[in-house]
Amino acid sequence: MSTLVYINSRNGIAKNAYEAITYAKKLGxxxxxxxxxxxxxxxLATAGEYGASKVLVDRSVATDDAQQLTRVIANAVESTxxxxxxxxxxxVAKSVAPxxxxxxxxxxxxxxxxxxxxxxxxxNVFSGKAFGNVKINSDKKIISLLPNSIQPEQTGSACxxxxxxxxxxxxxxxLLETKKPExxxxxxxxxxxxxxxxxxKGPENWGMIExxxxxxxxxxxxxxxxxxxxxxPHHEHVGQTGVAIRPNLYIAAGISGxxxxxxxxxxxxxxxxxxTDAEAPFxxxxxxxxxxxxxxxxxxxxEAVKKFKASN
Amino acid sequence: MKILVCISKSPDTTSKIAFTDGDTKFDENGVQYIxxxxxxxxxxxxxxxxxxxxxxxVTVITVGxxxxxxxIRKALAIGADDAVRIDAEPTDAYFVSMQIANxxxxxxxxxxxxxxxxxxYNGSQVGGMISEAMDLPFVSLASKMxxxxxxxxxxxxxxxxxxxxxxxxxxxxxxxxxxxEQRIPNxxxxxxxxxxxxxxxxxxxxxxxxxxxxxTMPPAKSACKMIDPExxxxxxxxxxxxxxxx
Numbered sequence: 329m330s331t332l333v334y335i336n337s338r339n340g341i342a343k344n345a346y347e348a349i350t351y352a353k354k355l356g357x358x359x360x361x362x363x364x365x366x367x368x369x370x371x372l373a374t375a376g377e378y379g380a381s382k383v384l385v386d387r388s389v390a391t392d393d394a395q396q397l398t399r400v401i402a403n404a405v406e407s408t409x410x411x412x413x414x415x416x417x418x419x420v421a422k423s424v425a426p427x428x429x430x431x432x433x434x435x436x437x438x439x440x441x442x443x444x445x446x447x448x449x450x451x452n453v454f455s456g457k458a459f460g461n462v463k464i465n466s467d468k469k470i471i472s473l474l475p476n477s478i479q480p481e482q483t484g485s486a487c488x489x490x491x492x493x494x495x496x497x498x499x500x501x502x503l504l505e506t507k508k509p510e511x512x513x514x515x516x517x518x519x520x521x522x523x524x525x526x527x528x529k530g531p532e533n534w535g536m537i538e539x540x541x542x543x544x545x546x547x548x549x550x551x552x553x554x555x556x557x558x559x560x561p562h563h564e565h566v567g568q569t570g571v572a573i574r575p576n577l578y579i580a581a582g583i584s585g586x587x588x589x590x591x592x593x594x595x596x597x598x599x600x601x602x603x604t605d606a607e608a609p610f611x612x613x614x615x616x617x618x619x620x621x622x623x624x625x626x627x628x629x630x631e632a633v634k635k636f637k638a639s640n
Numbered sequence: 641m642k643i644l645v646c647i648s649k650s651p652d653t654t655s656k657i658a659f660t661d662g663d664t665k666f667d668e669n670g671v672q673y674i675x676x677x678x679x680x681x682x683x684x685x686x687x688x689x690x691x692x693x694x695x696x697x698v699t700v701i702t703v704g705x706x707x708x709x710x711x712i713r714k715a716l717a718i719g720a721d722d723a724v725r726i727d728a729e730p731t732d733a734y735f736v737s738m739q740i741a742n743x744x745x746x747x748x749x750x751x752x753x754x755x756x757x758x759x760x761y762n763g764s765q766v767g768g769m770i771s772e773a774m775d776l777p778f779v780s781l782a783s784k785m786x787x788x789x790x791x792x793x794x795x796x797x798x799x800x801x802x803x804x805x806x807x808x809x810x811x812x813x814x815x816x817x818x819x820x821e822q823r824i825p826n827x828x829x830x831x832x833x834x835x836x837x838x839x840x841x842x843x844x845x846x847x848x849x850x851x852x853x854x855x856t857m858p859p860a861k862s863a864c865k866m867i868d869p870e871x872x873x874x875x876x877x878x879x880x881x882x883x884x885x886x
Contacts, residue, residue, distance in 0.1 A: 426768025
């Protein structure tokens with residue numbers, strides 16, 4: 329029996345795809361990766377370093393159309409005889425995995441955060457405020473792993489890449505335009521995030537947040553009120569109704585830490601909170617707290633990071 | 641145009657999360673249920689705006705038991721024309737999706753809208769599952785949507801940006817922030833909601849693909865370490881040596 333892993337290779341292979349391969353490898357079966365598009369064989373072959381025995385690629389599929397990808401993956405399941413499919417629970421997977429579940433009548437566990445224990449898998453529920461232990465009852469199983477839940481492990485070497493015809497059919501969704509801000513680190517993928525809220529008093533004061541983010545190689549984020557009044561773009565809003573992130577480090581300046589904000593960031597490994605209010609609820613969720621004025625503390629922190637980078 | 645909006649109840653965002661029965665059941669004691677915010681603020685309100693602009697009807701559907709009628713009445717108060725409750729305990733996303741897809745197919749809905757995920761199970765599964773069961777295109781994480789005849793133009797989130805796409809209806813769309821602004825029901829809406837049709841429909845038989853065994857709480861966070869605001873070198877050193885994140 330084998331495990332099939334879907335990897336999105338449209339813009340190279342992201343870290344979360346290697347996490348999914350590592351996860352699949354830990355299930356103990358042969359791991360075969362499936363992808364679509366035009367990535368170079370040499371790029372795709374890196375899947376082998378994390379445990380894939382080969383990569384199947386359907387070059388006829390040019391977009392991330394969920395219907396097409398579902399057909400390709402379903403056909404790959406059939407031709408490889410895989411009994412398990414693993415995804416990284418990112419944007420494309422969120423539209424494809426549920427479709428595949430229905431097509432294969434395979435139970436789907438979405439948002440897994442750990443390797444299965446026996447036949448149950450731990451998932452994040454209630455926006456990270458609790459965990460659920462879920463069991464799949466069907467023979468075929470689909471697990472979609474939350475990004476940054478396990479670290480990718482390089483254990484092998486490059487693997488073979490084989491052309492695969494997944495009978496994708498036609499795309500019913502027509503792509504008109506793609507807009508990607510240049511030079512920004514996409515928030516959902518960022519390992520380090522610097523975020524600020526109303527405590528910054530106005531959009532003109534975001535320079536110091538951007539400086540710190542630049543120095544750290546971090547993405548920038550914000551709280552909901554700040555996005556709602558237009559100080560920052562909506563795609564930077566993290567929280568219950570915005571983006572949920574799971575970075576290694578989340579630095580929050582001038583954010584009180586309302587429960588709705590915490591719901592979007594409580595998956596962060598380490599939280600640093602800078603606030604003038606000792607009673608700010610965010611300190612209860614923080615690993616490190618700085619009771620002070622962001623206008624003084626953030627530039628000081630940027631300098632300290634600069635000094636650290638120079639000496640390391 | 642016949643629009644079907646899928647709504648789910650979810651605990652109020654400030655609810656205390658606790659479990660009972662040997663941690664196998666969500667503790668509903670003192671919990672106030674609301675319409676899942678993504679379903680309400682984005683899917684339902686945008687559906688109403690599309691109806692106001694282009695004509696048609698907006699039906700809300702949920703899979704749940706009689707106590708959920710209160711949440712459904714709120715959706716009617718916001719402006720939905722009628723409601724359907726599939727009378728069953730919603731056991732997993734597959735069960736819910738098969739119920740809704742079956743109803744949508746039989747009743748000729750041309751647009752099915754969902755929120756991007758519920759805030760209790762965060763599965764983000766129902767929209768995709770309905771679309772596959774109906775063999776329809778699925779547009780996920782839409783932040784803008786307009787309709788011209790049977791052609792929909794949408795803006796959707798992609799990794800690190802957005803894309804603009806076009807799709808012929810019928811289709812299934814999951815809705816994210818940006819689609820619409822929250823609407824507060826007014827007194828007339830609340831009065832009207834009392835007499836709007838709420839049809840209770842028997843469920844179809846569906847295989848149980850997954851089961852929730854039990855719940856656990858995250859380990860308690862250790863106390864926050866306070867750092868002298870004058871000494872950011874110390875913070876950087878801790879982040880490097882102790883937390884190992886930089």
